[in-house]
Amino acid sequence: MSYSIFSKKVVNTMAQPMFFGDAVNVARFDKQKFEMFEKLTEKQLSFFWRPEEIDVSKDKMDFAKLLPNEKHIFLSNLQYQILLDSVQGRSPNIAFLPIVSLPELENWIETWSFSETIHSRSYTHIIRAIVNEPGAVFDDIMKTEQIIERAESVSKHYDELIKCSQAYLLHGEGTHDLNGDKTTIDLKCLKRKLYLTIMSVNILEAVRFYVSFACSFAFAERKVMEGNAKIIKMIARDEALHLTGTQHMINLIRDGKDDPEMTAIAAECESEVINMFKEACEQEKNWAEYLFRDGSMIGLNAEILKQYLEYVTNIRMNAIGLKPLFEERSNPLPWINHWLDSDNVQVAPQETEITSYLVSAIDNTLDDSDADFGDFKLD
Amino acid sequence: MFKIDVDNINGKTESLYVYGEQSILTELEEHNVLLNHSCRQGHCGSCVLLLLQGDVLHQDCLVPLSQGEILACQSKPITDIKIGSRN
Ligand code: FES
Ligand SMILES: [Fe+2]
Ligand SMILES: [Fe+2]
Numbered sequence: 001m002s003y004s005i006f007s008k009k010v011v012n013t014m015a016q017p018m019f020f021g022d023a024v025n026v027a028r029f030d031k032q033k034f035e036m037f038e039k040l041t042e043k044q045l046s047f048f049w050r051p052e053e054i055d056v057s058k059d060k061m062d063f064a065k066l067l068p069n070e071k072h073i074f075l076s077n078l079q080y081q082i083l084l085d086s087v088q089g090r091s092p093n094i095a096f097l098p099i100v101s102l103p104e105l106e107n108w109i110e111t112w113s114f115s116e117t118i119h120s121r122s123y124t125h126i127i128r129a130i131v132n133e134p135g136a137v138f139d140d141i142m143k144t145e146q147i148i149e150r151a152e153s154v155s156k157h158y159d160e161l162i163k164c165s166q167a168y169l170l171h172g173e174g175t176h177d178l179n180g181d182k183t184t185i186d187l188k189c190l191k192r193k194l195y196l197t198i199m200s201v202n203i204l205e206a207v208r209f210y211v212s213f214a215c216s217f218a219f220a221e222r223k224v225m226e227g228n229a230k231i232i233k234m235i236a237r238d239e240a241l242h243l244t245g246t247q248h249m250i251n252l253i254r255d256g257k258d259d260p261e262m263t264a265i266a267a268e269c270e271s272e273v274i275n276m277f278k279e280a281c282e283q284e285k286n287w288a289e290y291l292f293r294d295g296s297m298i299g300l301n302a303e304i305l306k307q308y309l310e311y312v313t314n315i316r317m318n319a320i321g322l323k324p325l326f327e328e329r330s331n332p333l334p335w336i337n338h339w340l341d342s343d344n345v346q347v348a349p350q351e352t353e354i355t356s357y358l359v360s361a362i363d364n365t366l367d368d369s370d371a372d373f374g375d376f377k378l379d
Numbered sequence: 380m381f382k383i384d385v386d387n388i389n390g391k392t393e394s395l396y397v398y399g400e401q402s403i404l405t406e407l408e409e410h411n412v413l414l415n416h417s418c419r420q421g422h423c424g425s426c427v428l429l430l431l432q433g434d435v436l437h438q439d440c441l442v443p444l445s446q447g448e449i450l451a452c453q454s455k456p457i458t459d460i461k462i463g464s465r466n
Contacts (some may be wrong), residue, residue: 039441043422208415237420244422244441319417319425330411337405342420342438342453359454361430361436361461362447 003098003169009046013102018249019194019261020187021101028103034252040245044111047241049234051122056129061167063130063225069294071375074225075214076291079141081235083151084204088242089116091158095197099165102286122231129227146290150283153206161193166370188254192265197251197273202246203280205239206316211284211305215291217339218300233339240340243316250320270322278325279311298331307332381456386431386463389413391402397456398448402409404451426451435461 004023011022012031032038066074092113100106127134141147167176168185175184213236220229254260286307296302311331314324331337383395384402389412397406404426407414416426421440428451435454442450448465 036441040422044440197422240418240420241422244418244420247417304397315415315417318415319423328413330413331408334408337408337419341402341405356436356438358434358457359430359447360434361432361451 002207003051010070015110016101016149016351017262018102018105018252019096019099019262020191023098024101024103024106027107029107032104033102034104034248036248037102037104037245039105040241040248041108041111044115044241047115047135047234047238048253049118051231052124054234055123056126056231058224059126059227060130064166066224067295069292070297071109071217072294073215073291073297074219075137076144076146077209077215078123078127079137079144079357080147081209081212082120082138082141083147084208085123086152086153087118087151087158088119088201089113091155091162092116092201095158095162096163097355098236099194108245112242115242117324119235119238122235126228126231133293146287148210153280153283154200154204157193157197161190161197164190164193186263188261191259193264193376195262195265196272196276198246198249199269200205202243202250202316202320203276206243206319207238207277207280207309208284208312209239210312211288211309213339213342214305214308214333214336215300217336220298220339221335222298229339232372236340237342247316247319254321274317274322274325277317277322281309281325286311291308296308300338304332308336382459383407384432384459384461385405385412386461388428388462388464399456401455402452403449403454403456403462407451414451416452421450421453424450427465429463429465431461431463432457435460 006025007023009022009025011026012024013028014031016022016033018034028039063071063074090113092109096109097106100109124134127137131137163178164183164185167178167183168187168190171185171194173186175182213232216225216229216232219225250266252258254266256263285306288302288309292302307329308331310326311329314326316327317324380396382397383397383406385391385393385395386442388407391412393410393412395406395410395412399411404414404416404419414426414428415422416449418425421438421442424442427442427444427448430449431446434457435449436457437449438453440453442451451460
């Protein structure tokens with residue numbers, strides 16, 4: 001077999017698995033196996049925003065007044081987010097598009113990855129506004145050991161999957177010489193790499209971003225760096241959508257609604273996955289230590305951030321049917337939800353109105369003809 | 380003020396009094412009734428509850444809901460309500 005960008009084979013996409021079935025040829029959305037992915041795409045499109053719309057001019061004055069340890073916290077977080085979005089701006093496309101088999105999922109992956117490129121551009125917008133030499137902030141990323149170390153953990157599953165699926169698409173199953181490296185490729189081990197990659201992306205978007213989200217919002221709670229927080233709020237809103245996308249893929253697999261072989265792999269990988277969550281949470285805790293090495297900031301310290309990380313990790317594990325790693329607890333940073341909840345997200349000018357409707361409790365004394373009252377639109 | 384009767388959610392049965400300005404999810408959290416959730420934006424469906432009595436105003440969401448089901452993160456009470464777990 002070899003990969004074709006438009007295979008001539010006529011396939012029924014309704015009978016395809018999400019990945020590693022036949023390649024998508026016609027981009028058609030008239031019938032869909034998993035409609036959720038189209039809904040995610042539509043939502044993402046309605047979220048469209050541009051960093052230039054957000055005024056960050058006051059942040060320059062605020063930044064100048066921050067204490068040196070606060071500047072370290074602020075810039076390091078941005079640098080880390082730059083790394084994460086550099087990865088996310090390209091890798092869903094490179095890793096998943098060649099192996100996806102459903103048009104609606106293909107479309108979601110492209111829309112998802114595109115929105116990450118907006119995040120990347122927004123960091124330049126912020127940094128240009130607050131420092132005189134933006135170049136130095138970017139150059140330092142590759143010199144900061146704590147960031148580079150984590151670049152390795154967020155990209156290693158992607159890299160493995162990309163290497164092996166490219167070999168598979170070129171040569172099929174078998175033992176191949178990859179740059180002098182004899183590598184055996186079989187579909188089952190590829191699917192395993194795929195599952196772990198989806199999981200690692202889920203962890204990236206659902207856990208790893210949250211330390212820096214918390215710091216950005218903590219600055220804005222004190223009314224400083226508010227332009228930045230507005231941008232981060234838009235990013236957090238996008239990320240909540242992205243992480244729902246990977247959770248949805250994982251749950252379809254785990255619940256046996258997609259490829260049965262993937263379901264079996266998910267069961268086999270369970271303890272490995274739990275370890276991935278544990279490891280990521282640990283790494284993020286170390287990052288919190290690094291951020292606060294020269295001192296805390298008002299409203300946040302390394303200890304409380306670590307508790308928040310455990311809380312977030314639990315929630316994310318729960319959402320994909322895994323037993324939470326840490327003791328159940330209430331949110332140690334309750335104010336953060338004002339920034340993460342949908343009601344408080346400012347709508348961008350091009351976003352259409354949010355519709356709400358009335359829902360009434362089911363009244364058993366009413367008959368079915370009254371049931372459509374539940375769809376009553378208020379606005 | 381509205382009364383929210385919590386009917387055995389995560390082991391809790393109690394009544395809360397709220398202004399109706401925040402989502403039911405946030406109200407429950409503030410009263411220490413812990414509820415499954417993830418996105419807080421109406422995408423994932425983790426926070427689904429049953430509306431047993433009363434009316435809520437519900438924001439649009441991506442999750443298909445059956446009759447009487449609401450997402451705690453997307454709804455606010457507009458009358459006194461009673462809510463319970465789906466299963
Ligand atoms: S938390 Fe995801 S739908 Fe409410
Ligand atoms: Fe992003
Ligand atoms: Fe993302």
